[in-house]
Structure formats: C-alpha cells, structure tokens
Amino acid sequence: xxxxxxxxxxxxxxxxxxxxxxxxxxxxxxxxxxxxxxxxxxxxxxxxxxxxxxxxxxxxxxxxxxxxxxxxxxxxxxxxxxxxxxxxxxxxxxxxxxxxxxxxxxxxxxxxxxxxxxxxxxxxxxxxxxxxxxxxxxxxxxxxxxxxxxxxxxxxxxxxxxxxxxxxxxxxxxxxxxxxxxxxxxxxxxxxxxxxxxxxxxxxxxxxxxxxxxxxxxxxxxxxxxxxxxxxxxxxxxxxxxxxxxxxxxxxxxxxxxxxxxxxxxxxxxxxxxxxxxxxxxxxxxxxxxxxxxxxxxxxxxxxxxxxx
Amino acid sequence: xxxxxxxxxxxxxxxxxxxxxxxxxxxxxxxxxxxxxxxxxxxxxxxxxxxxxxxxxxxxxxxxxxxxxxxxxxxxxxxxxxxxxxxxxxxxxxxxxxxxxxxxxxxxxxxxxxxxxxxx
Numbered sequence: 001x002x003x004x005x006x007x008x009x010x011x012x013x014x015x016x017x018x019x020x021x022x023x024x025x026x027x028x029x030x031x032x033x034x035x036x037x038x039x040x041x042x043x044x045x046x047x048x049x050x051x052x053x054x055x056x057x058x059x060x061x062x063x064x065x066x067x068x069x070x071x072x073x074x075x076x077x078x079x080x081x082x083x084x085x086x087x088x089x090x091x092x093x094x095x096x097x098x099x100x101x102x103x104x105x106x107x108x109x110x111x112x113x114x115x116x117x118x119x120x121x122x123x124x125x126x127x128x129x130x131x132x133x134x135x136x137x138x139x140x141x142x143x144x145x146x147x148x149x150x151x152x153x154x155x156x157x158x159x160x161x162x163x164x165x166x167x168x169x170x171x172x173x174x175x176x177x178x179x180x181x182x183x184x185x186x187x188x189x190x191x192x193x194x195x196x197x198x199x200x201x202x203x204x205x206x207x208x209x210x211x212x213x214x215x216x217x218x219x220x221x222x223x224x225x226x227x228x229x230x231x232x233x234x235x236x237x238x239x240x241x242x243x244x245x246x247x248x249x250x251x252x253x254x255x256x257x258x259x260x261x262x263x264x265x266x267x268x269x270x271x272x273x274x275x276x277x278x279x280x281x282x283x284x285x286x287x288x289x290x291x292x293x294x295x296x297x298x299x300x301x302x303x304x305x306x307x308x309x
Numbered sequence: 310x311x312x313x314x315x316x317x318x319x320x321x322x323x324x325x326x327x328x329x330x331x332x333x334x335x336x337x338x339x340x341x342x343x344x345x346x347x348x349x350x351x352x353x354x355x356x357x358x359x360x361x362x363x364x365x366x367x368x369x370x371x372x373x374x375x376x377x378x379x380x381x382x383x384x385x386x387x388x389x390x391x392x393x394x395x396x397x398x399x400x401x402x403x404x405x406x407x408x409x410x411x412x413x414x415x416x417x418x419x420x421x422x423x424x425x426x427x428x429x
Contacts, residue, residue, distance in 0.1 A: 234423050256325035260408045266317030268411035270421055282405070308423035 034101040037137045044142025047135045049283045050201040052276030054143070056122075057085045060275055061231070071095075071149040076122045077232050080215060081158020083122040091148040104140040105133070109178060111168070118168035120156065121175070121215065130179030130200030175216025190287070194295025197288060202281065207235040207272070223299055225306035233271040234306050241301040251293040258282065258289045310351070316341045317411075320388075324404065334392035334400065338407070342385035348378050348414075362425050367418040377413040384410040 048054060059067045059074040072087040090097035096104070103114040111118060111125035119125065131139075161167040179200055184192040198204050209217045210226040224245070229235030240247040246254065253264045258281040261269040269277060281289065316337040323333045355361040356368065367374050384407040391403040 233421065250326075252325040256321055260321070260405060262317060262321055262408050262411075264318060264321065266314035266319075266321060268408060268415055270412075270415065274412060274416075278409075 032102055034105050034133055034137060037101065037133060039101075039137045039141035041138070041141045041145050043134075044138035044140070044145075046284065046288075047131075047139040047201065048142050049280045050197055050288065051128075051139070052202060052281060053279030054088065055272065055275045055279050056230075057088050058279075059085075068147075068149040068151065070143065070146055071151045073151060073154055076230060078122060078215070079211075079228055080162040081156055083120050083156045083158065084154035085122070086153045087149065087151050088143060089146060089149045089151075090144045091150050094150050094152050095148060097144070097148060099140075101137050101140060105136050108136055108139075111172065111176070118165045118172070120165070120168060121171060124203045124206040126176050126217070127179065127200055127203035127206055129176075130181060130196070135201070171215060174214055175212075188294070190291040190294050191298065193288065194291035194293070197292050198295050198299075202292065204238065208238050221302060221304065223296075224302035224304040227306060227309055230272045234308060235273075237302065237304050237306055238296060239299055239302045239304075240297055241303050244303050244305045245301065246296075247301060251290065251297065254293040254296065255286060255289040258284075258292065259286075310348070312344050312347070313341055316344070317407075320404070324400070332393075335389040338385050338389035338392060341407075342382050342389065345378050345382035345385070348381075349375060360426055362420045362427075364418055364420055370417070374414065374418055377410075377418075380413050381407075381410040 054070060056074055056076065057070045057072050059072070062074065068089070070087070070089045072085045074085040076083045076085060087095045089095040092098050099107075099114060106112050106114070107119065107123075108125060108128040108131060110129070111121065111123060113119065128136075156163045181192075181196060181199075184195065205217055205223055207229050208223045208225060209219075210221050210224065211228060212218050223238050224241075225237030226235045237245040239245040242248055249257070249264055257263060257269075258277060260282070261274050261277045263269070268274070320334050320337045322328060323330050323337075352361070352363055352367060352374075356363060384403070388400070388403040388407045391399040394400075
C-alpha cells in the first residue's frame with residue numbers, strides 16, 4: 001500500500017488537471033423529465049433489495065440490529081480515511097425528504113448533491129449510473145416510504161485533500177465513466193438481467209474489484225477480489241477461476257449462498273456481505289439470483305488469491 | 310465445528326439441488342442440534358491450548374456464548390421439525406434461522422478469517 005503522502009500527491013495532480021479542464025455543471029434535461037415518471041413503491045422494494053438493502057446507510061456495526069434504518073453514520077474505512085454514510089431517510093432537514101426525482105437521479109448517476117457538491121466515491125455511483133430511469137424513480141419512492149429519522153451527517157476523518165469534496169472532481173475525471181449497457185447480442189434475457197444486477201444494482205465490483213492507486217476500480221481485475229475491501233475486510237475473488245475464485249461453485253450453490261449466506265462447505269458469511277444478503281439479496285426473486293449466477297459464470301476468469309497482506 | 314459445517318453443507322446440498330433424500334434434512338439438522346453439546350467443551354480445550362480463532366470476548370462473556378449455543382440448538386431442532394412436516398416454506402424459513410444462528414457466535418466471538426491463527 002502506498003503511503004498517504006504519495007496518494008495525496010497523486011490526487012493533487014488529478015485535481016490540478018480537473019481545475020484546468022473545468023467541470024461546468026450542466027443542466028440535465030433528461031433528469032428533469034424524470035419528475036414526470038410515475039413511481040411504483042412495490043417495484044422499488046425489489047430494486048432496494050437488489051442494491052443489498054442500501055445497508056451501508058444503516059449503522060449496524062456501530063449501533064446493533066436496532067440501528068435506525070437508512071439514517072447513516074456508518075463508518076466506512078478506506079485507504080484514504082474514514083468516511084461516514086449519509087442519512088437517506090425522508091427527514092426533511094437531515095435526510096433526503098425534500099429531494100425531487102431529478103435530485104435523486106443526479107446523486108445516483110453523477111455523484112452530485114442537489115447543491116452540486118461531489119459525493120465521495122464510497123457512495124458507489126459509478127455502478128448506480130447504469131440503473132434505468134424507472135428503477136431509480138421506484139427506488140426513490142420506496143426509500144421515501146421508510147420512516148424518517150433526524151440525524152445530522154458526519155464529516156469524514158481523512159487527511160487533505162481526501163476530505164475535500166473538490167478533490168472528487170479530479171477523481172471523477174480519471175475514474176468515472178457512466179455505465180451504459182449494450183443489447184447483449186447472442187445472450188439470454190437472464191444473462192442480460194444478471195449483468196444489470198451484478199454490474200449496476202448490486203454493485204458487486206465496488207468491493208470485489210481491487211482499486212488503483214487513485215482509488216478507481218481496476219478494470220483489468222474486475223471482480224477478482226480485493227484486500228482493501230469494505231470496512232477493512234477481504235473481498236473474495238468471485239470470478240469463475242477454479243482455484244482462487246468461485247469456479248467450483250455451481251449456479252445452485254451461488255443462488256443458495258445469496259439466499260442463505262451459507263457457502264457450499266456449510267460455513268456462514270461475515271462482515272458487510274452477510275448484511276447485504278440479509279437485508280437485500282436474500283429477498284430477491286429466485287429468478288434474479290439465478291440471473292446473477294448465470295452472468296457471473298461468464299465473466300473473465302482471473303487468477304488472484306486474496307490473502308491478508 | 311467441522312461436524313456442524315459438514316452437516317450444514319449436506320442440508321444445503323439436499324435443499325438447493327432438490328435431492329431425493331427422504332428424512333435427510335431432518336437427520337442432519339438433528340445431528341447439528343446434538344453437536345451443540347460439543348461446542349463449549351471443545352472451545353475450552355482450544356482456548357487452553359492457544360490454537361484458536363476465538364476472540365477474548367468468548368471468555369469475558371461466557372454466558373452470552375452459552376446462550377448463543379442454546380439458540381443455535383433450538384434453531385437446528387426447529388429446522389428438523391419443519392423439514393419433517395414437509396412444508397417447504399417453513400423449511401426455508403427455518404433454514405435461514407439456523408444460518409443466522411451461526412452468526413450468533415461467529416460475529417461476536419470468532420476472529421475474522423483474515424486474522425485466523427492458521428494464516429500466521
């Protein structure tokens with residue numbers, strides 16, 4: 001791992017480039033049209049589960065199983081410092097109760113607050129940028145239907161420049177391309193659904209793909225596991241590599257795993273993964289989990305044994 | 310613990326692959342419940358010998374540990390009963406309950422895999 005000073009320098013260079021190029025906040029006409037879409041709360045519940053239940057926004061590790069749902073305050077440890085998840089309950093002052101559909105879509109797709117401030121990329125908007133309009137609107141409606149909880153957001157505990165939101169402009173220039181999916185010619189409908197879930201909604205790569213020095217996802221190692229996983233945990237290799245990935249799991253093994261949190265050898269699951277299963281994936285229709293298994297079986301197989309450094 | 314894991318794996322194999330093994334789930338679930346009696350003595354021995362992935366909390370909160378073992382045993386018996394009734398929905402629910410009971414000990418009392426003594 002690089003020392004913080006080296007990382008600071010790298011990011012400083014990126015910020016400089018960003019300032020040169022500039023990033024005019026463009027009005028997004030497409031996003032405005034979102035306000036006209038009719039929301040379906042029931043569908044939104046399914047989208048919510050497909051994200052893993054937005055579990056990073058509930059502080060289970062710090063406050064136990066009765067932590068206020070979606071009220072934020074959960075510490076996300078990263079190599080750049082500790083960042084706290086935000087309050088996404090419908091509270092009007094401290095949550096997102098005042099947001100419009102377009103505000104929510106801009107946050108999910110562009111990592112920008114209604115005031116145009118950058119969100120730190122602990123919020124996985126690079127993955128969520130691939131969500132459909134309808135899914136975003138439905139998800140927002142579902143979240144707005146949950147109980148409001150008043151809780152102020154917490155500033156990150158990170159050295160400069162990482163605690164400065166402006167530095168994220170540079171990060172985005174280098175590391176962020178909105179996700180666009182092709183029509184998946186020659187693939188089944190289930191495969192395309194699985195790709196959408198794995199790559200966008202369930203945002204598997206945000207933990208299971210290792211990151212570059214600047215904190216972007218290393219596309220050449222997609223889903224091959226990371227020693228710098230969430231909250232200091234290891235994120236295993238989930239490519240179909242036989243020895244170091246999950247190539248020796250059947251599709252039924254993977255569906256079962258996402259329903260029960262139990263591996264083929266009978267062991268259970270630890271850490272954030274156990275939470276996103278319990279509050280999210282486990283409640284998805286089996287067809288969605290089968291689709292994820294079908295897609296994951298076809299991603300490039302990468303040899304990478306994830307072990308504690 | 311390996312006896313428990315093996316039985317858990319067997320139950321998983323039967324349910325996820327819909328194997329035709331009459332009474333199989335209930336049998337393995339009852340074996341898991343029976344194995345509950347082994348847990349506390351096995352950990353006492355491990356802890357005395359030092360080769361363990363248990364956290365110190367297992368000593369400082371021994372009654373909590375024993376309670377978690379009891380919860381696990383009831384969850385295993387509940388799965389055996391649900392499976393014997395032939396109700397697939399109840400079996401699935403009981404299965405999740407049993408899976409969750411693993412975490413009842415693993416979360417508070419087991420070191421993360423990355424810190425396992427086997428990696429040192």
